[in-house]
Amino acid sequence: MTSTQTPPQPTVAVAPASNDDIIVQVNGLSKFFGSRCAVDNISFAIRQGECVGFLGPNGAGKTTTINMLLGLVEKSGGTMSIMHFDIPGQQQEAKRLIGVVPQTDSLDPDLTVEENLLTYASYFNITGRKARARSADLLQFFALANRRKEIIEHLSGGQRRRLLLARALINEPKLLILDEPTVGLDPQARHLIWERLEILQEQGTTMLLTSHYLDEVEHLSNRVLILDHGKIVAQGVPQQLITQLVGIDVFVIEGTTAELDALEKSFKQCQATTERVNDKLYVYTQEDCSRLESLLKNSRSWLRRPANLEDLFIQLTGRSLRES
Amino acid sequence: MKYLRFRTLWLRNSRVWRKHIMATLIGNLGQPLLFLLAMGYGLGREMQTIDGLTYLQFLAPGLVTSSVMYSAAFETTYGSYTRLSMQKTYEAILMTPLGITDIALGEIFWGASKGLLSAIIMLAMLPLFGVWPSVWTLALLPVLFMSGVFFAAFGLIMTALAGSYEFFNYFISLILTPLFLFSGIFFPLKTIAPLSRIFFELLPLTPIVTLSRMFCYGQFHEPWLLKIAGSLLLTLFTCWLSVIFLRKRLIQ
Numbered sequence: 325m326t327s328t329q330t331p332p333q334p335t336v337a338v339a340p341a342s343n344d345d346i347i348v349q350v351n352g353l354s355k356f357f358g359s360r361c362a363v364d365n366i367s368f369a370i371r372q373g374e375c376v377g378f379l380g381p382n383g384a385g386k387t388t389t390i391n392m393l394l395g396l397v398e399k400s401g402g403t404m405s406i407m408h409f410d411i412p413g414q415q416q417e418a419k420r421l422i423g424v425v426p427q428t429d430s431l432d433p434d435l436t437v438e439e440n441l442l443t444y445a446s447y448f449n450i451t452g453r454k455a456r457a458r459s460a461d462l463l464q465f466f467a468l469a470n471r472r473k474e475i476i477e478h479l480s481g482g483q484r485r486r487l488l489l490a491r492a493l494i495n496e497p498k499l500l501i502l503d504e505p506t507v508g509l510d511p512q513a514r515h516l517i518w519e520r521l522e523i524l525q526e527q528g529t530t531m532l533l534t535s536h537y538l539d540e541v542e543h544l545s546n547r548v549l550i551l552d553h554g555k556i557v558a559q560g561v562p563q564q565l566i567t568q569l570v571g572i573d574v575f576v577i578e579g580t581t582a583e584l585d586a587l588e589k590s591f592k593q594c595q596a597t598t599e600r601v602n603d604k605l606y607v608y609t610q611e612d613c614s615r616l617e618s619l620l621k622n623s624r625s626w627l628r629r630p631a632n633l634e635d636l637f638i639q640l641t642g643r644s645l646r647e648s
Numbered sequence: 649m650k651y652l653r654f655r656t657l658w659l660r661n662s663r664v665w666r667k668h669i670m671a672t673l674i675g676n677l678g679q680p681l682l683f684l685l686a687m688g689y690g691l692g693r694e695m696q697t698i699d700g701l702t703y704l705q706f707l708a709p710g711l712v713t714s715s716v717m718y719s720a721a722f723e724t725t726y727g728s729y730t731r732l733s734m735q736k737t738y739e740a741i742l743m744t745p746l747g748i749t750d751i752a753l754g755e756i757f758w759g760a761s762k763g764l765l766s767a768i769i770m771l772a773m774l775p776l777f778g779v780w781p782s783v784w785t786l787a788l789l790p791v792l793f794m795s796g797v798f799f800a801a802f803g804l805i806m807t808a809l810a811g812s813y814e815f816f817n818y819f820i821s822l823i824l825t826p827l828f829l830f831s832g833i834f835f836p837l838k839t840i841a842p843l844s845r846i847f848f849e850l851l852p853l854t855p856i857v858t859l860s861r862m863f864c865y866g867q868f869h870e871p872w873l874l875k876i877a878g879s880l881l882l883t884l885f886t887c888w889l890s891v892i893f894l895r896k897r898l899i900q
């Protein structure tokens with residue numbers, strides 16, 4: 325895979341942020357499906373070169389928001405613009421500059437791997453030698469060059485996902501919208517995709533990424549938007565949000581109810597919040613509480629780890645399963 | 649250029665079609681040719697001439713139009729519905745600069761092209777049955793293409809309304825088959841009582857069948873321009889409707 329490192333487009337320097345750098349602007353966006361509110365008056369902006377992680381439980385409204393940005397779902401209220409093109413008014417112009425990896429696979433099963441890319445290129449009015457060169461570069465970049473003539477059905481899940489990404493890049497997009505790009509992939513395939521996305525980021529491609537793999541989001545995003553029940557419940561730099569809203573460290577302690585009751589009290593000596601889930605005690609510390617570790621000598625099992633995005637996510641959106 | 653964007657979808661479909669060229673041609677041509685053989689040859693030998701035409705000659709141009717109807721309508725029902733639902737082709741296309749109108753036009757012109765191709769092949773085979781079309785038949789080709797556009801657009805409306813493939817049974821049994829039987833392909837409409845004849849004359853396939861017969865034998869005894877103009881209006885209206893229905897289906 326070392327031969328596939330060549331990036332498919334020239335490097336674009338990332339300019340410092342200013343108002344001209346706003347790639348996506350959304351104000352007061354809402355969507356009702358009948359009486360069900362899927363997106364509830366959300367506003368956000370994405371700047372040139374950012375990778376924004378778009379998070380939320382199942383049914384939070386992520387895909388609906390993306391589909392409104394693409395004109396596939398009609399908005400119920402609010403305004404949107406992408407690269408200063410009004411959406412949906414000027415969506416055709418905007419779409420020249422956007423690449424999309426949709427949540428559900430939409431590769432063309434009637435065509436081969438290469439024909440998929442060439443046909444998609446033709447929709448962007450990229451044809452002939454230019455299209456073939458671009459498609460060859462992308463197949464190389466995503467380690468699919470030896471699958472060129474394969475029919476889609478013969479590809480594995482990981483290969484299809486990679487091809488979907490290659491297809492999204494066919495028009496050299498300035499904005500890449502990724503709706504769960506690595507769902508169902510093995511660690512190797514995910515790492516390959518992350519590497520490629522990082523290369524694109526270095527080249528200045530702006531990204532909007534949704535994923536339920538929070539390590540992926542933490543790894544790739546400069547900023548996250550957390551959506552729940554169609555509303556934005558938090559947004560900011562992941563590490564700052566985690567320290568602000570969760571804490572520094574997390575203790576996970578197992579024990580009997582009596583033991584945990586006692587420990588919960590002791591941890592009040594330190595700046596920390598606690599949570600009980602079944603027979604576990606979670607302690608989120610807002611300062612260094614390592615001095616209290618001696619109390620845990622007798623516990624059945626415990627661990628201390630840095631707070632992460634998953635803690636933040638659960639804190640904001642709760643532990644209960646969403647039935648959407 | 650912007651108005652020709654739909655051609656890329658036409659090209660996509662033709663690329664796929666070239667892979668299964670034989671199957672689709674036989675599928676579309678088989679039925680009308682068998683009808684011509686069974687009815688024209690089998691039945692026709694025993695029958696009197698109609699307006700100076702043998703029954704085989706009477707039947708052939710009408711069956712050509714029916715092959716246009718079936719090819720075009722099948723392409724934008726079964727074909728388009730597969731692309732719409734299972735293959736998510738339209739969803740993928742809508743993420744590119746192509747819009748709903750481009751998709752509709754691409755599909756309709758593709759269906760019409762397949763219809764026209766069936767017609768050309770059938771016309772070319774008529775001499776094998778001893779039927780010789782006149783040179784006016786060349787002028788008929790655009791008319792047949794227009795009829796293909798009409799039935800492709802009609803089929804696309806059905807696709808936009810369909811919840812499953814079963815839905816097309818209604819379209820076939822309640823619309824295509826009656827049109828096939830009652831548009832004057834098999835019997836002359838002249839013999840029908842004047843009042844009910846108006847109804848038959850207004851069926852969308854009837855003027856095409858009449859025009860087809862007139863051009864095929866170079867006998868222009870009916871108001872051909874009026875029939876073309878009327879059909880053209882109906883075709884444009886149906887295309888417009890198909891875009892509206894497709895938009896309703898694809899954009900929530």
Ligand SMILES: Nc1ncnc2c1ncn2[C@@H]1O[C@H](COP(=O)(O)OP(=O)(O)OP(=O)(O)O)[C@@H](O)[C@H]1O
Nearest residue numbers: 357362380381382383384385386387388389648900
């Ligand atoms: N076409 C539709 N008709 C009716 N309701 C819809 C439609 N599409 C989405 N919804 C509803 O809107 C809500 C948001 O769905 P959406 O697909 O945007 O969620 P999501 O955040 O992408 O979830 P996931 O993580 O599962 O992909 C859900 O309650 C869903 O049932």
Ligand SMILES: [Mg+2]
Nearest residue numbers: 386387388427
């Ligand atoms: Mg989703």
